Amino acid sequence: MLRTAIGSLELDSPILTASGTFGHDPSALAFLQPGDLGALVLKTVTREPRFGNPPQRLAEFPGGLLNAIGLENKGLEYWRETVAPQLAAVPVPVVANAGGHSTADYVAMTAAFDAMAEVAAIELNLSCPNVEGGTQFSTDVAALELVVQLCRAVTNKPLWVKLSPNVASIVPFAQAAEASGADALTVANTLIGMLVNWRTRRPVLANGTGGMSGPAVRPLVLRLVWETARAVTIPVIASGGASNAEDVLDYVVAGATAVQVGTAVFRRPGVISEIATDLRRLLQEENTSLQELRASLVWPFPLSC
Ligand SMILES: Cc1cc2nc3c(=O)[nH]c(=O)nc-3n(C[C@H](O)[C@H](O)[C@H](O)COP(=O)(O)O)c2cc1C
Numbered sequence: 001m002l003r004t005a006i007g008s009l010e011l012d013s014p015i016l017t018a019s020g021t022f023g024h025d026p027s028a029l030a031f032l033q034p035g036d037l038g039a040l041v042l043k044t045v046t047r048e049p050r051f052g053n054p055p056q057r058l059a060e061f062p063g064g065l066l067n068a069i070g071l072e073n074k075g076l077e078y079w080r081e082t083v084a085p086q087l088a089a090v091p092v093p094v095v096a097n098a099g100g101h102s103t104a105d106y107v108a109m110t111a112a113f114d115a116m117a118e119v120a121a122i123e124l125n126l127s128c129p130n131v132e133g134g135t136q137f138s139t140d141v142a143a144l145e146l147v148v149q150l151c152r153a154v155t156n157k158p159l160w161v162k163l164s165p166n167v168a169s170i171v172p173f174a175q176a177a178e179a180s181g182a183d184a185l186t187v188a189n190t191l192i193g194m195l196v197n198w199r200t201r202r203p204v205l206a207n208g209t210g211g212m213s214g215p216a217v218r219p220l221v222l223r224l225v226w227e228t229a230r231a232v233t234i235p236v237i238a239s240g241g242a243s244n245a246e247d248v249l250d251y252v253v254a255g256a257t258a259v260q261v262g263t264a265v266f267r268r269p270g271v272i273s274e275i276a277t278d279l280r281r282l283l284q285e286e287n288t289s290l291q292e293l294r295a296s297l298v299w300p301f302p303l304s305c
Helices: 027-031 075-087 103-112 141-152 170-177 216-233 243-252 263-267 271-285
Strands: 004-006 009-011 015-017 042-044 057-062 064-067 094-098 121-125 159-163 184-187 189-194 210-213 238-239 257-262
Touching: 004 271, 015 210, 015 271, 042 075, 064 159, 064 243, 075 103, 075 257, 075 263, 094 103, 103 121, 103 141, 141 159, 159 170, 170 216, 184 216, 184 263, 210 257, 210 263, 216 238, 216 243, 243 257, 257 271
Parallel strands: 015 257, 042 094, 094 121, 121 159, 159 184, 184 238, 238 257
Antiparallel strands: 004 009, 057 064, 064 210, 189 210
């Protein structure tokens, strides 16, 4: 009932983990029932190890979470030798997520992931707001086109491009990614935000600003998913504040093929199975399907295109 395809990638479910919010070892999946998770999207890996930003790196607010982890990871070599072998035991397709500082970094990461049998698809994180230059490729159409074209040239695996919400219009970036060979678009990374402590007169995060995620961003990302889905023909993967089955179906109606769940997992590690159970029930109660609901949003007045 929940089976979904993102291009050539066949999934048991439209619910995916969001990069950076879920572990990679099979024990992290112990909270989930078989068939509930569509794919495991892993944290961004960069060519060289990164310590990330200094603490404090995470702060909660009533609408969600602000993070400035800064892409902490042990680098590609560690990943290849230590993480990749563990992925063979993961019972769902694994999506590796690539980060970088230059076009060459992204191409090297894509080529490396392409060579790993454990990796079913590659997500390019072109949109991390918490590292210097992290959004240079998702806020400049020409830079995005070049990096996607060059990454496309080194892999036949499904190539997903994760876009930034921190732009005036996402449409030119979405269309450029599609024209450059992306197989799907993840909409979107976190929104740049800030929390301050008025007593200390300082930002709460050591980085000053951070990426907003969780329920507060959902209406904004829903609008971006809708705009993107109308502008491209490749699948759109929603990522922003989904925490229950109704949220997932809202995204599907707006045009999403799949939905990543991130911040909600921190509160309820089993939330993906809860969502899957409710999704099946809702689809049955309404006698409908994901295919029927996808991009079925009825706009209150005629649109020009
Ligand atoms: C603590 C934390 C770490 C994250 N790390 C990454 C990352 O390494 N790479 C990436 O592409 N996105 C990262 N993200 C963004 C999420 O993948 C997701 O796009 C975003 O949080 C919106 O979804 P959510 O509201 O369901 O969390 C991170 C988000 C959080 C909260």
